[in-house]
Amino acid sequence: MSTDQKTSYLDVKNVIRRRIHDTVWEPGSLMPGEVELSQEFGCARATVNRALRELAQDGMIERKRKAGTRIKSAPTRHAKFVIPRIREEIERMGFDYRYALIERKEKTIPDWLCARIGGKAGEDVLHLRCMHYAGSRAFQYEDRWINLVSAPKARAQTFQDINPNEWLIREVPFSDGEVILSTVNADQIMSEMLNVSLGAALFTLERITWLKDMPMTFAKLYFHAGYQMTTRL
Amino acid sequence: MSTDQKTSYLDVKNVIRRRIHDTVWEPGSLMPGEVELSQEFGCARATVNRALRELAQDGMIERKRKAGTRIKSAPTRHAKFVIPRIREEIERMGFDYRYALIERKEKTIPDWLCARIGGKAGEDVLHLRCMHYAGSRAFQYEDRWINLVSAPKARAQTFQDINPNEWLIREVPFSDGEVILSTVNADQIMSEMLNVSLGAALFTLERITWLKDMPMTFAKLYFHAGYQMTTRL
DNA sequence: CAGTGGTCTAGACCACGTG
DNA sequence: ACGTGGTCTAGACCACTGT
Structure with a gap:
């Protein structure tokens, strides 16, 4: 009887968000790679990938091939405004x-x-x-x-x-x-x-x-x- | 000799965007489902899914489970502004x-x-x-x-x-x-x-x-x- | 050149909401 | 009830880029 629901990309996203907020990973520093995270969370790399991709889009992290993923030191805040007709x-x-x-x-x-x-x-x-x-x-x-x-x-x-x-x-x-x-x-x-x-x-x-x-x-x-x-x- | 590069979600996205602009599908109407599109494009459903997901995020289409995907009649324009520190x-x-x-x-x-x-x-x-x-x-x-x-x-x-x-x-x-x-x-x-x-x-x-x-x-x-x-x- | 993210696939199951 | 989108997986190959 294990409550083994699959971990969602949302879970991953939230945990990472929390860690960034709590400065578990220093701003500007590198965070673990996708493979490592997927092992930690016990999910597929694709799942981690989606979480990170969205976090990057939200401006919390910055990703570069080979260089890895780093926490943005200045978490940019975006606001989406509707330009109405x-x-x-x-x-x-x-x-x-x-x-x-x-x-x-x-x-x-x-x-x-x-x-x-x-x-x-x-x-x-x-x-x-x-x-x-x-x-x-x-x-x-x-x-x-x-x-x-x-x-x-x-x-x-x-x-x-x-x-x-x-x-x-x-x-x-x-x-x-x-x-x-x-x-x-x-x-x-x-x-x-x-x-x-x-x-x-x-x-x-x-x-x-x-x-x-x-x-x-x-x-x-x-x-x-x-x-x-x-x-x- | 077939130039069969795999079709990217970006290709799908672009084609769909074009079709919407050219009114191939009427605004407000339903467009084909993911399965059908993936067959047409000769790619995996996940690929179509990502394309549509992003188009929805851009406000071009609206998706509902079971109801399907419809073209937004009033393609909302968004602008993302930076709220700077x-x-x-x-x-x-x-x-x-x-x-x-x-x-x-x-x-x-x-x-x-x-x-x-x-x-x-x-x-x-x-x-x-x-x-x-x-x-x-x-x-x-x-x-x-x-x-x-x-x-x-x-x-x-x-x-x-x-x-x-x-x-x-x-x-x-x-x-x-x-x-x-x-x-x-x-x-x-x-x-x-x-x-x-x-x-x-x-x-x-x-x-x-x-x-x-x-x-x-x-x-x-x-x-x-x-x-x-x-x-x- | 080698490591990391980027993407694609094929298949599966789930959740929601319409009819 | 059942069809459609939503998501997860495991594995694979690619592309960029730092070293």
């Missing part, structure tokens, strides 16, 4: 989503944008300014630039009835992106658009998207006052 | 990290905090206000509350020479947490502390931490003007 975010709150194009202009790429996203000088870009509403309330002001070289189809799109994000998702694949969260004091334009007082603290999200080194689009989103992003750890 | 963040920028305690006071838990973190009325808490400097420049103002019921050891700690976060990491385990990013206009105190003009837009990070339903600590961090969080997708 605006329509869904608004509808999930129970409001009607409404979109309005304010301006649409083809231009030559400005220098600052060139530097910002790594484009080539002289290329054509499409500049869009739009608003997103939740019911009758202004929700987000969007300042969007689309590279017409890498996304020429945008030329034929008026963006009167579809917002840039939804169009891009449908029409343009992308490989890589960058997101920057920051804040800004509302200037004249934003205060009018978002109906907030001049200087109000606004949450902003900048997003750059590439397709294999080709810059596709740059967007700066200004949220209504009081907007916040939430996540669980 | 302030000392490391500052030192990584090449500055000296300096910490200063401004105020330390034991109190009865205020109502708003009670509601905020789900504590019991009447419990004792420790309220700390501190500053973090990068070299000579103010970097972050911290407003911290520690539950003295769940972390009684905090009573004996002056927090003169160690910042709350580092102490908590060392002394108190935690199971669960919540992070909220938002913005605020600098009030009198913050403008003095962070040396910014009154009303400047500040980036704030609130953090609540629990240990098995026991609220441990609540912190609101106010960053210097111009602070931003960055991540790759």
Whole structure:
């Protein structure tokens, strides 16, 4: 009568976590290899492997072939935030989503944008300014630039009835992106658009998207006052 | 002469990703089961399993036992942000990290905090206000509350020479947490502390931490003007 | 070159949740 | 009840990289 349930990768994960927390293994030091651990835990190497793989993904340890696995001295904390599609975010709150194009202009790429996203000088870009509403309330002001070289189809799109994000998702694949969260004091334009007082603290999200080194689009989103992003750890 | 390298879980992942993007399988609909896919790809079920598991983790699909695997209609976009330890963040920028305690006071838990973190009325808490400097420049103002019921050891700690976060990491385990990013206009105190003009837009990070339903600590961090969080997708 | 993690396999049993 | 995903195993080969 042995209560020999097989040891799960979760058990392994937890034990190791505990050991790291209790400094059984010094930060920065090497921990035993997979084979050794699998013997200790009485399970297959694959089980240990999965536990360690996930711990590495969580940023608790660092693994290198031949070098072994070491405890991260500075256990990095990650938080996963949802970057919502605006329509869904608004509808999930129970409001009607409404979109309005304010301006649409083809231009030559400005220098600052060139530097910002790594484009080539002289290329054509499409500049869009739009608003997103939740019911009758202004929700987000969007300042969007689309590279017409890498996304020429945008030329034929008026963006009167579809917002840039939804169009891009449908029409343009992308490989890589960058997101920057920051804040800004509302200037004249934003205060009018978002109906907030001049200087109000606004949450902003900048997003750059590439397709294999080709810059596709740059967007700066200004949220209504009081907007916040939430996540669980 | 067959170039029969074994198909990797990465291959599977990529093909599936492609199919989802190309709407080979309708959003919201069921996709084939693991067995069927493993036959199609000519690999072991474990391989398909890993591919699907990771795709689920990336938010592209949703899996349920017995129900099968379906394509997420609203492919959620996630972004993983690093929640840095302030000392490391500052030192990584090449500055000296300096910490200063401004105020330390034991109190009865205020109502708003009670509601905020789900504590019991009447419990004792420790309220700390501190500053973090990068070299000579103010970097972050911290407003911290520690539950003295769940972390009684905090009573004996002056927090003169160690910042709350580092102490908590060392002394108190935690199971669960919540992070909220938002913005605020600098009030009198913050403008003095962070040396910014009154009303400047500040980036704030609130953090609540629990240990098995026991609220441990609540912190609101106010960053210097111009602070931003960055991540790759 | 040799040791460590990375991955694949084929088969097995289990747990959950739908019908 | 039973089908689907979830996990474990034992063994094998590969790929990277420190020595």
